[in-house]
Amino acid sequence: MSTAPGRAVGIDVGGTKCLGVALDGHGQIVGEHRLRTPRGRGSLPKLIDTLVELVDVLGPCDEVGVGVPGLVTRGGVLRAAANLDEVADFDVAGLLGERLSRQVHVDNDATCAAVAEWRLGAGVGSSDMVLVTLGTGIGGGLVSGGRLQRGTNGFAGEYGHMVVDPSGPPCPCGRRGCWERYASGSGLARLAREATIGRRADRVLEIAGGDPEAVRGEMVQEAAREGDPDALAVIDEFGRWVALGLVNLANALDPERFVLGGGLAAGADLYLGPITRWFGELIYQPELRPMPAITFARWHERAGAVGAALLHSAHVVGDPT
């Protein structure tokens, strides 16, 4: 079987589907395929079959990378994953590598998204970039000093569980006031539900059929696009919480650029203004520092797969010192 020079396959494993892309040596998507993610008891061997099938369908390549949702060790083992079944120390790199008789690069899906934006997206040319994925929860990835940073175990970028209010609402992780309770899609829905209960978001409540428990982030977006001031106020409050976490990361890391990805990127036009304004209000010593760029991601649902295809160029091989 001949190999197209520089061709790489990347696969993003999600809770419902696995998306595979083939990139040519210029970073162009030259193939794409989706398969359903096997779920339920005994599904993990079938998941490896699915990954093998995607690599087969997408054709001969020089590199294979996989992004998976959860904590991934530097050796490519998925320690746990909330959106997959029965995962406990699932050796994706080892099992898939054995089936394909080749090296496979495996990393966290948000780390893959960071690589996609850094190499071929909104963060091209940046040596200090923080990617934050604003989805159901919050994940992320980090480039510092011109290198992808994965942390000592490979777990860097779990920004969503930074505590921003120890007396805040409980988080499924067992603590209170994690950033993702405020600044994710579910955080936006929670802020909106609280506004409806306080009778400060009648139009959102109407869109939700009158049931506060049915309020979702998309409904806030819809009302905001109609110009509803209550919905815009919820989005402003949401923007303040997003900015608060970005400011904390800026104080620690001083990035040149933040890239915001994940499902909420679909409402970038609504969120970017409030986030940027609140960032300027909240940053430490704004008069002494250039503001970092804050942009939304270029890659949307393909970010994880594209970044997985590029992992081979982002993982530093050999002694990092």
Added chain:
Amino acid sequence: MSTAPGRAVGIDVGGTKCLGVALDGHGQIVGEHRLRTPRGRGSLPKLIDTLVELVDVLGPCDEVGVGVPGLVTRGGVLRAAANLDEVADFDVAGLLGERLSRQVHVDNDATCAAVAEWRLGAGVGSSDMVLVTLGTGIGGGLVSGGRLQRGTNGFAGEYGHMVVDPSGPPCPCGRRGCWERYASGSGLARLAREATIGRRADRVLEIAGGDPEAVRGEMVQEAAREGDPDALAVIDEFGRWVALGLVNLANALDPERFVLGGGLAAGADLYLGPITRWFGELIYQPELRPMPAITFARWHERAGAVGAALLHSAHVVGDPT
């Protein structure tokens, strides 16, 4: 003038004194000298004179480094400094370099302390290390992927102004609930004062001469060393706040090791237990990750000067990519 091979001079500029050390090529301190920091109107040229004098006194050397308190650009310009007078874009690297006719490395004092611990102290051998200085405020430095990380402007490591409670006590920086309102020396004193007002720290209040406003962190330490349960409870609460910030940094950065320096390191025996215990309570998914090491610094008041002497080996020269 002959030069001792590998000899380096480092100077730590503080609000009251400038401490200079000379290190030989093996990292041993072979010379040390202190001079008073010039203060008041027109003192900055005198500060450069003081630095020149320290380099002269400490003898011929191959490298000179300086640590200064405040935001330092990657070009060695001190943007501002709360504990020095009239500082506004003070070009330490340029002015001192001109006087000495040589390259001078200049960085933030906490970044210097991180270099000292990483190269010759508690963090030797660690490629992912977070140094946090717990003093009057909180500063810090960062090593990721085997390299010192300074951020795009040189301002990385300002951990003290990460907000951990947006409705918390006001901070001189203009916001509320910054980490250093809780987890620094002044944070400890504040927690203790609140305990005395609530009549939960009678022994501390007694040491303070009955005046809650006179309570200092050292008095809490003193009472705790006597075994006073109220003081120990304050230290436990303080340890929880320190741990909360460390956990936030661990979620973002996944370091192998935290090194705690600054003035509070003098009470390491009292603080380390509560900090470590609370860290285990608060970290996200503790069952899935090895705990990072949490240790106090090896270098105490000399950390900044020793690290300044080592800056030449920590600043990556050339293109970081």
